[in-house]
Amino acid sequence: MYIQRILSGVFLVAFLSLVFFTTLAYLNLNDTYTLYRQDQIALDILRAIEPLENNILNINNGAIAYATQGHTQALEQHGKGLANYPRSLRVLQSIDATGLGKSEDMQRLMQHADSVISLSSRLVAQVKASPSGASFTVLEEKLHQHLYLFRAVVKAIEHQQQAKQLLADENTQSKLNNMLHTFIVFTAFMFLFFMATYWLIHKTLRSRQQAAELLREKEQLFSILFYKSPIMLALTELSTGKIIDTNDNSLAFLGYSREQVIGRTAHELKLYPNPQDRENVIQMVLNNQKVRNLEMRLRTQSGEIRDVMYNIERMHLNNLDCILLAFEDITDRKRAEKKLKDSELLFSTIFYKSPIIKSISDANTGAYLDVNDRFCQFFGYPKEEILGKSSTELQLWKNEHDRTAFAQKLRNEQRVKSLELEVKTKQGAIHHISTHAEILRLDGKECIVSAAVDITEKKQADELIRNLNISLEKSVAERIKEVSDYKYALDQSSIVEITDKTGAFIYVNDNFCNISGYRQEELLGKNHRITKSGYHSKEFFQDMWETISRGNIWKGEIKDLTKDGVYYWTETTIVPILDEQGSPHQYLAIRWDITSKKASEEALLRAVDELRMSSERLKEAQALSHVGSWEFSLEPQEAIWSDEIYRILGTSPTETPTKLESFMTFVHPEDVEHSRKMLTAQTYKADTSYQFNCRMVLKNGSVKYLYNEFKAIVEPDGKPVKLIGITHDVTKEWLAQLENERITSDLLQRNKDLEQFAYIVSHNLRAPVANIMGLSNLIRMLPPENSAFKKSMDGLQISVNKLDTVIKDLNNVLQIRRQINEMKEEIDLQQLVDDIKSMVANLIDKENVLIYTDFSRLGKIYSIKSYLHSIFSNLISNSIKYRQPDQRPIIEIIADKIDSKIYFYFRDNGLGIDLKAHEHKLFGLYKRFHFHTDGKGMGLFMVKTQVETLGGKIYVQSEVNKGTEFILEFEEQHMRQW
Known part of the structure; x- marks a missing residue:
């Protein structure tokens, strides 16, 4: 017990001592x-x-x-x-x-x-x-x-x-x-x-106390070193990859809280943008390799990718195999290094690879210290020949006094801007340059840093622009004079008026004022109601207005009233003038006074009624006016012709029986159906005049134009029994009218050409000219070393090339009009196509093109070979160019002759054209409808121009993805068959 009490006392003292x-x-x-x-x-x-x-x-x-x-x-x-x-x-x-x-x-x-x-x-x-x-x-x-x-x-x-x-x-x-x-x-x-007391207890207690003290110190040291370290630290289990602990600095860097990362793996947190990086690190640790200064990339919680540098140690903690990761953020350092490299590369690129001519030379001796690649390329010297020599030694100056003036100006002003000089290359070529130079101190030495650009092309472009402006002004003046001459000729020979789309007069010539009795100022702004006679029906004017509103030409005879109340007749042709959308915006009317002709016809009709009273008077009247009379009984079919009828037909009663069929044998084949229909109709009205025109082919082969007017004799029950009429030989008047129409057509065509020319000037020439002017002004304001200067020079060259192309195209178009008098010759159509096929043989073989021709009905023709060659070549090239990619191109060319007309048919199975959208601009200059291949939009315009120059017409039929057919129509007299 005593020992126990002692032990208890010892333990009590020990406990109290420990507490203290x-x-x-x-x-x-x-x-x-x-x-x-x-x-x-x-x-x-x-x-x-x-x-x-x-x-x-x-x-x-x-x-x-x-x-x-x-x-x-x-x-x-x-x-x-x-x-x-x-x-x-x-x-x-x-x-x-x-x-x-x-x-x-x-x-x-x-x-x-x-x-x-x-x-x-x-x-x-x-x-x-x-x-x-x-x-x-x-x-x-x-x-x-x-x-x-x-x-x-x-x-x-x-x-x-x-x-x-x-x-x-x-x-x-x-x-x-x-x-x-x-x-x-x-x-x-x-x-x-x-x-x-008890040595053993004392020893045991002392040992335990020392152990506890050491543990506390180590824990405190670890806490300080680990959690508060400025280096980012993390402790993970090697086998599972789970994070055991991490310090505050790494948590702040990654943006996570401690609870979010402890017990989770880097894979779960998606810390590695490339998961293979962690596997490589683990493999290195397992191989007992030291991991030092390993650069990797980590993803923070916000998704930002950062560069880090790792140092890794393998250790055992609490019977666990662990790795301690120490890492630091090196993102800013990496960026700084990259920026430094970029800056060095930028300087090297700016100086050595610059398109501007740059050099550094000694201000005292003039020897070149460094030059860039463009300097060597421009002057034609290798760099080793330039360095250490002066411009005088290299003979780079056209005039030596230019260098003296340049050096003096630089000494006086310390800086020179946009100074134009003439220099000489190694090959002796003279160039104009614009120089910017400045005196600077580099590495303690006074140096001249200069930059120059080649402005030779600019000088040449300025000269070209001046010449082009002179040429353009001359061409425009010639075209304006030509159209003015045609306008003068038309004003002198015809009655001319132009109205806007509402019908109001915007132009009338002197002939219109003379025949109507109105002054010009009284007519302008008014419409045709001012001269309306009341003779024609409302339906007559409705039909005329509907025709011209659709863009079609209207022809007819109109009876009008002068200011003094006198009636007059005019033969009228109204031509709609279309805008770019194909809608009429003006109407051009050309008239001829036929008042005397109408008076003659009316007099002749009255004379017919008096035939029974005065046969001789009628014959004289008929002979003087070239008008014959006739009667035709419907049942039985009998006819009576006056002598003038036989004279008009160039026959006699003995040669030609007076029958309807005899008359029909003279009628032109194209007019037979209409003439027969007019003379054999079953629905004639009493007191009603019927008229029709027809052409007659005489025995000698000549053609006459006849005007026929007749009335029907109708019985009380409404049945027609006889036709009484006149036939007027209007060949002279008709030929005169055809000539007037030809002049009118030619004038309209030239007016269209002028409008097209004006359109090109206002659109295709204005844009490059405006670009040239703008770029020229910009170049004057820019120093040569400015990057925009080179771009401006390139843009100036492009605009000049475009302007030159447009002027060449205009010259080609004008050339077509001027070469109409080129000598015609006999043309073998098959040989013409074979020549074209040989020219594009490579393209035909490459695209596997099949060209089928049929000239069996028209083997040879007489025309201008160069025009026909151009027409055929353009149409064949277009068919190949705008083929369908998944079909073999097939082209058919067929020639035919129907009556007095010659037709050429060009058919293909290509992409086709949307006529609803593009018909009004199909043959326009610079108009294109497919953009997957190169082209300028000149082909169809040239084809139409050449066809019309040869006196023909061109039509087109097309559907998208179904092919296109072009039809060329010519009068046989313009392209006579051999």
Whole structure:
């Protein structure tokens, strides 16, 4: 029991001693932690002040360098410093230092920092706004003064914090010494106590106490080293990859909380953009390889990819195989390295690969120190022949006094801009250049830095533009005179009027005023109601208006009333003038006075009624007016012809029986059906005149044009029994009218040509000319070293080429009109097609084109071979060019002769044309309907122009994806068959 009591007492004393020592140790540790915390705060302040001080120095140095040297890099340094200043300031203000933000030193630090920023910003702004060479000494002195004060405050704060740190270290050392003394005394006491009582218990208790103390120290050390380390640390289990622990710095970097990462793997958190990277690291660790300075990439919680550098150690903790990962963020360093490389590459590219001619030479000797690739290419020398020699030695100047003047100007002004000079290449070619040069000090040496551009093409382009303007003005003047001559001829021979789309007069010629009795000012703005006679029905004018509104030509006879109340007749042709959409916007009317002709016809009709009374008078009248009379009984079919009928037909009663069929044998084949229908109709009305025109082919082969008018004798029951009529030989009048129509058609065609010419001038010439003028003005304002100068020169060349192409196209079109008198010749159609096929044989073979021809009904013709060759070639080329990609191209060319007309049919199975959308502009100049292949839109325009020049017409039938058919129609008399 005694031993037990002793043991109990020992244990009680031991317990009380342990409590006392633990309390004392806790108090000492708490004080130590407080001192450590103060030391840490002081250290954080010193760390935060250093980047702030560097930031302020960058702002100051950037502003001073920009003010003194004008470097844009200094301006960028100043701007970056301003951008980083708020972040540096927030870092300093966020440190948990009691009273630090309110201390006098801290306030003075902020004031001086703000002053430095304000003064540097003012200095930069004044440098930007002031001209070159201005002085800013006052601002620079103030800036230096506040920077000095700022750095003085920084030094004071650093000394203050270092003093606090030193004091904290001394207090910590004192606490440790006191704790050590206490521990020694307690140890000595416990040693004597336990030795006096139970040595074994004393020894055991002492051992346990030492073990507990060591564990606490290690835990504290690990906590400090691991959790508060500025290096990002993470501890993971090697086999499963689960994160065991990580420090605060790595959590802040990745953007996760501790609860989000503990127990999870990097794969679950998607930390590695490339999962294979982690597998490679694990493999290296398993192979017992040291992992040092390994660069990898990590993904943060926000999705940002950052570059990090790893150092990895393998260790065993609590019987677990683990790896400790230490890594640091090197993203900014990588970016800085890349930016430095990019800057070096940019400088190399700007100087050596620049399209501008650049060089650096010694200002005193003139020897070239460096030149770029363009310099060597332009002058034709290799670089090794240039370096160390002067321009005089290389004979680069056309005139030596140009170099002397250039050097003198550069010495006087220190800078030369846009100076035009003439230089000579190694091959002796003379070029014009525009030079910009400046004297600079490079590596302590006075050098001339020059940049030049070749303006030879610009000089040539200016000369070309002047010549083109002269040529264009001359061509326009010739065309205007030609159209004016035609207009004068038409005004002298015909009655001409032009109305707008509502029918109001916008132009009337003198002949219109003379026949109508109205002055020009009385007619302009009015419509045809001012001369309306009331003779024609409402339906007559409705039909005329509907015809011309659809864009068709209307022809007919109109009876009008003069201002004095006198009736007059005109033979009228109204031609709609269409706009680009194919709708009429004006109407051109050309008239001929036929009042006397109508009076003759009316007199003849009256004379017919008097035939029974005066046969001789009738014969004389008929002979004088070339009008014959006739009667035709319907049942039985008998006829009576006057002598003038036989004379008109060039026959006699003995040669030709007076029958309807005899008359029909003279009628032109194309007019037989209409004439027979008029003379054999069963629905004639009494007191109604019927008229028809027809052509008669006489025995000698000549053709006459007849005007026929008759009335029917109708019985009371309405049955017609006899036709009584006249036949007027109007061959002379008809031929005159045809000639007038030909002149009118030619005038309209030339008017269209002029409109097309005006359209081209206003659209196709105006755009390149405007571009040339704009680019020329821009080039005058741009220095040669400007990148826009080269682009402007390229644009100028493109515009000049376009202008030259349009003028060549216009010359080709005008050439067609002027070459109409080219000698005609006999043309073998099959040989013509064979020639074209041989010209495009490669294209035919490549596209596997099948061309089928049928000239069995028309083997040879007599025409202009070059025109026909161009027409056939363009149509064949278009069929091949606009073929369907999934079908073999098939082209059919067929010639035929029907009555007095010759037809050519061109058919293909190509892409076709949407006629609903494009019919009105199908044959326009520069009009294209498929853009998958090259073309200018000249082909169909040239075809139509050449066909019409040969006196023909062209028609088109087409459906999209079903092919196209072009039909050419010619009068046999224009292209007679052999």
